[in-house]
Amino acid sequence: MSYAKELAAAKKAVSLAARLSQKVQKSLSETDIWTKSDSSPVTVADYGSQAIVNLVLEKELHPEPLSLVAEEDSADLRKIGAESVLARITELVKDTLATDESCGASPLSSDDVLSAIDRGKSEGGPKGRHWILDPIGGTRGFIRGEQYAVGLALLVEGKVVLGVMACPRLPLESTAFNIQKSSPGKVGCLFFAAIGSGTYAQSLNGLSPPEKVQVSSVDDPEKATFFESYHTPVPFHSSIAKKLGIKAFPIRVNSQTKYAALSRGDGEVYLRFTRKAESIWNHAAGSVVVSEAGGIVSDAEGNPLDFSKGKYLSYKTGIIATTQKLMPRLLKAVRESMEEEKFNNL
Structure with a gap:
């Protein structure tokens, strides 16, 4: 349509x-x-x-x-x-x-x-x-x-x-x-x-x-860069980046500008792990801009974000956006980091 x-x-x-x-x-x-x-x-x-x-x-x-x-x-x-x-x-x-x-x-x-x-x-x-x-x-x-x-x-x-x-x-x-x-x-x-x-x-x-x-064509995680919000650095993000071998410092910036920049290849990964509920307006436009540029936006388990539950997103643990090429390794790094965090909190 x-x-x-x-x-x-x-x-x-x-x-x-x-x-x-x-x-x-x-x-x-x-x-x-x-x-x-x-x-x-x-x-x-x-x-x-x-x-x-x-x-x-x-x-x-x-x-x-x-x-x-x-x-x-x-x-x-x-x-x-x-x-x-x-x-x-x-x-x-x-x-x-x-x-x-x-x-x-x-x-x-x-x-x-x-x-x-x-x-x-x-x-x-x-x-x-x-x-x-x-x-x-x-x-x-x-x-x-x-x-x-x-x-x-x-x-x-x-x-x-x-x-x-x-x-x-x-x-x-x-x-x-x-x-x-x-x-x-x-x-x-x-x-x-x-x-x-x-x-x-x-x-x-x-x-x-x-x-x-189009999103970036980089397929080597060591050459990738990632976006996160312009707040206090998130240790969990750093853990994921380390497992991927990312060496560049994160690009910290507020707003859905991260999605826009990712969609045209200014960076390869966007990480958003927070304990707060995520409002749908913070991700709706960005998610389709990235996906139509050849990228993927999902929760921490690789499931598409669900915008149909009202004003807040229904998702598992965190939000990630990246390229098709990097998604498998990113999901693996996320799973490993989550397992380590659970073990450390025992």
């Missing part, structure tokens, strides 16, 4: 959301950032991005019913004292939509923006169609002026069928470099994939044509 209409709408929505985020990141102030009840940071860009994606999808896909599973809600924005922040978000959304001729000048009110944000409260599930959105993936990196991503995917009958990711700080040139901070030169990439059609990348500003990308 072709998803051309849905893919076009998703590309427009993500591109505009990225445009808003770029504007905010350039002039980020303390009043643009605050802490949610779970102690994680959130910015005006997170809310503005979510509102824009919903508004664009509704306009482009009308009259189809829209189910959106997204990270944010408007509860904090409805509290007394948040009026100035809400006004800023509303202006950001209006100004960004006005930059696109097909959207035109919008008479949006603050209530319209609040409603657009809250339409991301769907629970998803195995039936029907559900859009899955990470409005600003890697908020901590975004705040520091580093890598972040806007990720949007479509789930149909429990399967991810397309994904679009904007990586506004990712250099256009595909090389094996350190992407923890933006490199000089041209930056800003848009990745997109639809099931059975491959993965493509182009400049975020749309000035370059899409080019098909």
Whole structure:
């Protein structure tokens, strides 16, 4: 089945959301950032991005019913004292939509923006169609002026069928470099994939044509590099890398940018082992971008990730993404490391 209409709408929505985020990141102030009840940071860009994606999808896909599973809600924005922040978000959304001729000048009110944000409260599930959105993936990196991503995917009958990711700080040139901070030169990439059609990348500003990308052809683990989140180094990851013979230091970066970089061969392995529940919006777009580029995304036992159980992934122990060539040896290294960890904890 072709998803051309849905893919076009998703590309427009993500591109505009990225445009808003770029504007905010350039002039980020303390009043643009605050802490949610779970102690994680959130910015005006997170809310503005979510509102824009919903508004664009509704306009482009009308009259189809829209189910959106997204990270944010408007509860904090409805509290007394948040009026100035809400006004800023509303202006950001209006100004960004006005930059696109097909959207035109919008008479949006603050209530319209609040409603657009809250339409991301769907629970998803195995039936029907559900859009899955990470409005600003890697908020901590975004705040520091580093890598972040806007990720949007479509789930149909429990399967991810397309994904679009904007990586506004990712250099256009595909090389094996350190992407923890933006490199000089041209930056800003848009990745997109639809099931059975491959993965493509182009400049975020749309000035370059899409080019098909493929995962790395490296088949020697000693020559591979791996990605992990930009947090405290995970000893378990190091154990796996050592068993594979990987000698390069890990590329640490927040957000689904890791999936994007892996899909075009900037590295060969992505490891994510954590005791926390994993939200589907953190992996949905990235999983299809990597798989359509010839890679594999699975849990620690080699099973495909299950996005049909609601807002959280159903998976065994951890998440790994790599190439077809390296997957057998990676799974072996994961199993051995897990057995050693169990023995050491006895």
